[in-house]
Amino acid sequence: MDITIILNYLIRGLSLGSVYAIIALGYTMVYGIAKMLNFAHGDVIMVGGYVCFFAMSGLSGNFAEGSVAATVVPAVAGTLLAMAVCTVLGVVIERLAYKPLRQAPSLAVLITAIGVSYFLQNAALLLWSSNPKVFTPVTGRGSLQVGALSISYVTLLTIAACIIIMVVLTAFTSRTKLGKAMRAVSEDKGAAQLMGINVNATISLTFAIGSALAAIAGVLYMSAYPTLTPTTGSMPGIKAFTAAVFGGIGSIPGAMLGGLLLGIIEIFAGAYISTQLQNAIVFAVLIVVLLVKPAGLLGKMVQEKV
Numbered sequence: 001m002d003i004t005i006i007l008n009y010l011i012r013g014l015s016l017g018s019v020y021a022i023i024a025l026g027y028t029m030v031y032g033i034a035k036m037l038n039f040a041h042g043d044v045i046m047v048g049g050y051v052c053f054f055a056m057s058g059l060s061g062n063f064a065e066g067s068v069a070a071t072v073v074p075a076v077a078g079t080l081l082a083m084a085v086c087t088v089l090g091v092v093i094e095r096l097a098y099k100p101l102r103q104a105p106s107l108a109v110l111i112t113a114i115g116v117s118y119f120l121q122n123a124a125l126l127l128w129s130s131n132p133k134v135f136t137p138v139t140g141r142g143s144l145q146v147g148a149l150s151i152s153y154v155t156l157l158t159i160a161a162c163i164i165i166m167v168v169l170t171a172f173t174s175r176t177k178l179g180k181a182m183r184a185v186s187e188d189k190g191a192a193q194l195m196g197i198n199v200n201a202t203i204s205l206t207f208a209i210g211s212a213l214a215a216i217a218g219v220l221y222m223s224a225y226p227t228l229t230p231t232t233g234s235m236p237g238i239k240a241f242t243a244a245v246f247g248g249i250g251s252i253p254g255a256m257l258g259g260l261l262l263g264i265i266e267i268f269a270g271a272y273i274s275t276q277l278q279n280a281i282v283f284a285v286l287i288v289v290l291l292v293k294p295a296g297l298l299g300k301m302v303q304e305k306v
Contacts, residue, residue: 004148009271010264015155015224017263018162022217023240024247024255025169026210032250033186033206036106039113040093041214042237043120048086048215049222049232050128052078053135060136075138082215090211091204099200117234124230137223154223161220165213166256173252182206186250239266239282246286248299257297 023045030038055078063070097116101109139153173179184192185202193199221236222228239262247258265285270278289297 007149009267011151011155013264013267014260015158016267017260018158019217019221020240020243020262021162021256021259022165022213023236024244024259025252026213027241027244028249028252028255029206029210033182034203036109037113040116040120042233043117044086044089044211044214045218045236046124046233047089048082048218049228051085052082052219053133053228055081056136071140079219082219083212086211086215087208090207094204094207121230130229133228135222135226135228138219158220169252242286245296246289248296251298254296254298
């Protein structure tokens with residue numbers, strides 16, 4: 001078996017897994033702090049992709065074709081605009097759809113999240129139609145040649161972005177005042193409120209960070225898989241949620257580990273077993289892992305207080 005081919009699949013798996021990990025971080029933060037599953041998270045990815053697409057399309061004609069500025073400026077501006085729009089969108093969704101249900105049963109919140117997801121998909125359908133848009137990679141279409149391996153710049157950027165986000169997020173939650181407030185709310189909302197922490201503002205901040213990460217993930221995912229439609233975010237969102245559960249939902253390192261492993265499993269399953277069965281294999285692995293370790297790979301079993 002050619003080692004170059006295996007390395008190529010491994011790098012592709014790490015790239016795809018890095019996108020899943022970035023999305024899963026949003027899921028795991030919201031669940032860890034608000035104790036709810038935001039199934040509209042995948043559609044925020046789609047919105048970020050559309051915002052970046054239109055921003056890049058509008059700016060690309062202002063620079064000389066083939067120049068570095070023609071690639072870098074639209075990509076950076078489009079990504080920043082997508083992050084800003086998705087951050088605002090995440091906070092608005094939390095305030096309008098989820099905040100009124102803070103004391104409601106979890107089933108009501110879950111149904112609301114599914115409703116928000118369908119609302120975003122249909123809004124995108126009305127605004128931008130169902131015709132697929134072809135997304136231009138934010139790094140251009142170049143690649144780095146390392147011996148017999150050809151690694152695209154998109155792949156390198158995606159893996160680097162995942163590592164940087166993981167390090168920054170870990171430092172933020174462990175060393176900053178806001179991060180410590182988020183951890184306190186995650187542990188006990190009532191006790192945190194008694195200590196003077198604004199629980200509602202902390203939850204809104206969590207949605208803002210998660211939605212900004214979704215925008216980054218959307219841009220990176222669209223750069224690797226450039227067909228953009230109103231339902232584009234659905235499957236990556238479901239798989240990222242799977243990755244969060246796989247690694248241990250509520251755990252930031254678990255989200256990253258779960259995302260990377262899921263991406264590698266998916267790529268190798270498609271390459272060596274069947275492209276038609278690769279999704280089924282991914283979810284089958286999840287089931288096996290949860291049967292052995294119900295809390296996920298890095299999750300901890302928490303006993304409910306009565």
